[in-house]
């Protein structure tokens with residue numbers, strides 16, 4: 001059975017271990033131009049030195065009005081290529097592979113004064129801004145925006161791209177029967193997500209893997225369940241997704257009734273076994289023995305750590321020591337162990 005510190009190949013990408021730094025918005029773009037700055041360089045590079053196999057750069061918007069806040073990262077312009085290249089190269093220099101999570105917040109954008117859009121003209125809640133419904137042509141243009149974002153990510157030197165299809169953001173909004181009752185062709189729930197996947201895939205080199213983050217279940221009345229998501233994932237796989245990163249919730253006020261270490265793992269395991277596709281499990285997996293167990297008992301191919309790796313940039317190195325993995329730690333830090 002594989003172990004957490006065994007390398008893994010996903011298409012042409014070889015990772016030195018099965019730990020992903022989960023995408024986490026840092027709301028740290030000071031100039032509101034979407035470009036990463038010195039803070040992002042240090043934040044991500046320290047996780048590379050910390051031993052992380054795959055660093056997934058936070059949700060990065062494909063359009064200015066797809067940001068959650070004005071401090072979000074963006075990749076809607078060629079001007080973003082160089083600053084992303086700097087962060088990516090820096091992480092790669094310390095042995096990590098790097099992806100960018102590309103997404104659009106849709107009706108969950110909290111951009112006072114911007115054009116807020118969604119599949120429908122209904123607000124997510126009375127605390128969020130009122131969106132307008134996208135026209136059919138605008139939806140088609142958004143597919144192109146995702147493709148252009150992927151093209152720029154590849155130019156910036158990524159090892160993979162992850163499409164953000166989870167947490168109630170735009171792709172999830174189209175996928176959910178709760179938020180998509182459109183009467184045009186995009187009322188077909190899978191149409192927009194599948195077009196985005198196909199368009200993004202076409203921009204990636206043939207051996208570069210495409211990742212997709214989904215919410216395995218929505219927890220809210222009228223939303224999809226894990227049974228439906230398993231069916232959706234068959235289509236995502238056929239359209240070219242190589243690995244599914246399985247989170248949950250987001251397109252409604254309700255969350256899981258209970259949250260405990262590994263609470264989302266069964267969702268990942270179902271998708272892995274029923275769709276026969278590699279999966280990444282996430283959610284309170286920061287106890288190294290648990291993370292190892294999830295991989296070794298075949299519930300997931302990789303695990304992602306979010307809050308645990310915010311608290312400890314060296315989470316992966318520490319886990320390697322705790323698990324007695326024999327992994328070589330940075331020589332500069334050898335005397336510490």
Ligand SMILES: Cc1cc2nc3c(=O)[nH]c(=O)nc-3n(C[C@H](O)[C@H](O)[C@H](O)COP(=O)(O)O)c2cc1C
Nearest residue numbers: 022023024025058059247282283284305306307308
């Ligand atoms: C500060 C913060 C920002 C986040 N931003 C994103 C994001 O940009 N994209 C995403 O898919 N999930 C995001 N998440 C969710 C995490 O990636 C992860 O799925 C979640 O925190 C559960 O993992 P954990 O228990 O290891 O923290 C964020 C979580 C946190 C704590």
